[in-house]
Amino acid sequence: MPELPEVETAKNGITPYLEGYLIEKIIVRQPKLRWEVSPQLAQISQQKITALSRRAKYLIIHTEQGYIIGHFGMSGSVRIVSARDPVDKHDHLDIVMNNGKIMRYNDPRRFGAWLWSANLDEFHLFLKLGPEPLFDEFNAEYLFKKSRKKQTPVKNFLMDNSVVVGVGNIYANETLFMCGLHPEKITAKLTKAQCALLVEKIKQELKRAIEQGGTTLKDFLQPDGRPGYFAQELQIYGKKGAPCPNCGTKIESLVVAQRNSYFCPKCQKK
Ligand SMILES: [Zn+2]
Structure with missing residues (x-):
């Protein structure tokens, strides 16, 4: 199961290919993950990714209009591919960038999640979270x-x-x-x-x-x-x-x- 260090590493691994570029589109092949993939994601077009961050085991992709929030569940992972690369049956979601790169999400057990939030402070899954373990407030x-x-x-x-x-x-x-x-x-x-x-x-x-x-x-x-x-x-x-x-x-x-x-x-x- 991906733990906090894996999510942090995934974030660091994909950031150079996403940050500062535009999302052309998001392809959702399988919306039925742990929760239904937010319908807003399929409507995103020409939105710039301004930053990536992590909260607990959630990956957060910051865009100019809101936040794409990913969770890898039991078996999820992301990688960077190009349009030529064949799609696996467990590749449920692609974020297609304007630099020719695709962030592809694979999840055989489908316990992961991809959600949209306009405002992180009000995002329901973050409301009751305690401090980050590596921050000074955890002492x-x-x-x-x-x-x-x-x-x-x-x-x-x-x-x-x-x-x-x-x-x-x-x-x-x-x-x-x-x-x-x-x-x-x-x-x-x-x-x-x-x-x-x-x-x-x-x-x-x-x-x-x-x-x-x-x-x-x-x-x-x-x-x-x-x-x-x-x-x-x-x-x-x-x-x-x-x-x-x-x-x-x-x-x-x-x-x-x-x-x-x-x-x-x-x-x-x-
Ligand atoms: Zn002992």
Whole structure:
């Protein structure tokens, strides 16, 4: 599943081919994605793309008249192709540019989304989002304050988009391991020092993934290949039964926040 670093990398990969150019048209081959593709997109013509940005796991294409908002769902990806390149059956949407390039969206499972908004401040999916993890407003003070009185497991807390955006299941698992925190630890029991460590490790892991993603930027120009999701160096995720890299105890797993959680019963404390 594309996580925040993949979306950031996709944005960086396609920006040189979109920013400053005009959209000639948008071809929607399959409007039935997670939500119906906004009908406004098919009407866009001769609109300049002024910038690209990202909010949580949403890609935002700024035009002179509004915003095209993309989400890659479970299996979506974008790449830059030309009109000669054959269309795959999972290529659901093309943004055709006046420079001969096409941003092509592929999504076998169709859980992604392509929407239009005239005003980002009022865009319904952004209203309840917490801060970006790499911004200064996501800090120890903030996380500690948010954690008070919360009786939920810390893993649910970290994956709650109203607390902080973009911490997916894998990053939650890995950062909890690095911090020595059991995924079921009650959030309200976090100390300020533990909040500081969580913030530090979340930022560190996301930055590391974005930097690694930088090496895949050329993949956005391969018409047949798709930019892969990053192969991450994982310490704990998916390693049930393997020895803990710290102490050698067998890694255990359980379901927390509806998703598999892996932890070392010795290193990670409730
Ligand atoms: Zn251990």
